[in-house]
Amino acid sequence: MKKSGVSIYEQFRRMHPRSEALFRRAQMTIAGGLTHDIRHLHPFPIYVDRAHGSRKWDVDDHELIDYWMGHGALILGHGHPTVQQAIVDQLGRGTHYGACHELEIQWAEQVLKLIPGIDRVRFVGSGTEATLLAIRIARAVTGRDKIVKFEGHFHGWHDYAAAAIRPPFDRPMSAGVPQGVLHDILICPPNDWDAFMMLTAHRNDIAGVILEPAGGSCGTIPTDLGFLKRLRDFTRAQDIALIFDEVISGFRLAPGGAQQQYGIYADLTTLAKILAGGMPGGAVAGRAPLMDQLAFRDDQTWNREERVWHAGTFNANPLSAAAGTATLPLLADGQVQSRADRAGQALRDGINEVIAQLGADACAYGESSIVNLFLQPRRHALLLDRPDSTVDHCLLMEHPNQEAYHQMRCALILNGVDFPLFHGWVSAAHSDEDMEKTIRAFEAALRLMQDEGAL
Numbered sequence: 499m500k501k502s503g504v505s506i507y508e509q510f511r512r513m514h515p516r517s518e519a520l521f522r523r524a525q526m527t528i529a530g531g532l533t534h535d536i537r538h539l540h541p542f543p544i545y546v547d548r549a550h551g552s553r554k555w556d557v558d559d560h561e562l563i564d565y566w567m568g569h570g571a572l573i574l575g576h577g578h579p580t581v582q583q584a585i586v587d588q589l590g591r592g593t594h595y596g597a598c599h600e601l602e603i604q605w606a607e608q609v610l611k612l613i614p615g616i617d618r619v620r621f622v623g624s625g626t627e628a629t630l631l632a633i634r635i636a637r638a639v640t641g642r643d644k645i646v647k648f649e650g651h652f653h654g655w656h657d658y659a660a661a662a663i664r665p666p667f668d669r670p671m672s673a674g675v676p677q678g679v680l681h682d683i684l685i686c687p688p689n690d691w692d693a694f695m696m697l698t699a700h701r702n703d704i705a706g707v708i709l710e711p712a713g714g715s716c717g718t719i720p721t722d723l724g725f726l727k728r729l730r731d732f733t734r735a736q737d738i739a740l741i742f743d744e745v746i747s748g749f750r751l752a753p754g755g756a757q758q759q760y761g762i763y764a765d766l767t768t769l770a771k772i773l774a775g776g777m778p779g780g781a782v783a784g785r786a787p788l789m790d791q792l793a794f795r796d797d798q799t800w801n802r803e804e805r806v807w808h809a810g811t812f813n814a815n816p817l818s819a820a821a822g823t824a825t826l827p828l829l830a831d832g833q834v835q836s837r838a839d840r841a842g843q844a845l846r847d848g849i850n851e852v853i854a855q856l857g858a859d860a861c862a863y864g865e866s867s868i869v870n871l872f873l874q875p876r877r878h879a880l881l882l883d884r885p886d887s888t889v890d891h892c893l894l895m896e897h898p899n900q901e902a903y904h905q906m907r908c909a910l911i912l913n914g915v916d917f918p919l920f921h922g923w924v925s926a927a928h929s930d931e932d933m934e935k936t937i938r939a940f941e942a943a944l945r946l947m948q949d950e951g952a953l
Contacts, residue, residue: 563916563932570923604823616783621781633658640705647659648714649688687891711756777821849862869921914939
């Protein structure tokens, strides 16, 4: 219960009348009032008018330090001049040719240059499309049907990916997912080698294993590198396609993503977000024996019965290709990632210092330039600040008392910071001043939460 004064939600409503009016308008025209489930916020979402660098301004003219960063796509920050100019230049040349173009080749060449151990790239429209295509390739190459997926790992919103995202893991995340689809997905607890061995023992029908190498759901569930190495050895020995979903970690943890960072390489890699420089776009990258399953041959039986069929109106769209080819060279030497990583570590440390000073039940953790936030870990006996501790991944993904996360985000917005409910992305555009202001905003927000009895 609130101890005194005006509640967080009441303050939020008073400060955001235009956003509230726009949300009411959206509810009359847009299904659910939103265009992305993750933007759902109590009591209503904010609406943004413009953005630049590390900042954005909402329609009620509040300036916010942004940690959404295009859902992690904008490691260079909003409106990077090189990327902006590339998009502007391409606008004058055309937005959609319905044909092949040289930029798509240049884009693919840059991906091959950055990510070790891959031979081919196939562009798609999004990260969801990338994981869907990678699963299809794995099945086509192996002639098998089953895909192993780990609890709490996120691979988009298509039917095959809708399983085991949040507890209870034996139910799909969405209504409308056919049981026949779920029958082909084998679910395994993350980082549990004995469970994986039990699941896969005496089976010869597994086409692929898919996971986020940098940790389930944007690192909410930390990675066990020993598990990852054993998984690579096992899948190679069993001729099972290992699929690394690097939609989030690709080009962020290192120029070559988590694979370069850990020295563990997959057969197929899914990419999006940073790949297209903040524009829509994704890709599947991998070794030639798998990726050439997409190639046409002078063999109609192959083309009709064995080749992987893949279309997509906006694959390698010229605007996305222009943004991508402008972005990737800026990431090649790793300096952007290092700058963002340092800021991410400073932010995690600063938030945790404030948490300790206030005695709040919360914790910031994560890797690289990703900051994960967990509220009330002590209440649930989670020791997230100790790397040697055993972490209950079910609790990590359940985020008990989810209303507190909505209150926390609103409290941060009231103090000039927009941080997603569970994890935020730090960019190279975030300055030392941004870090300091953000830490102070967390302090003020935590005090508001304590005042309401939420922490």
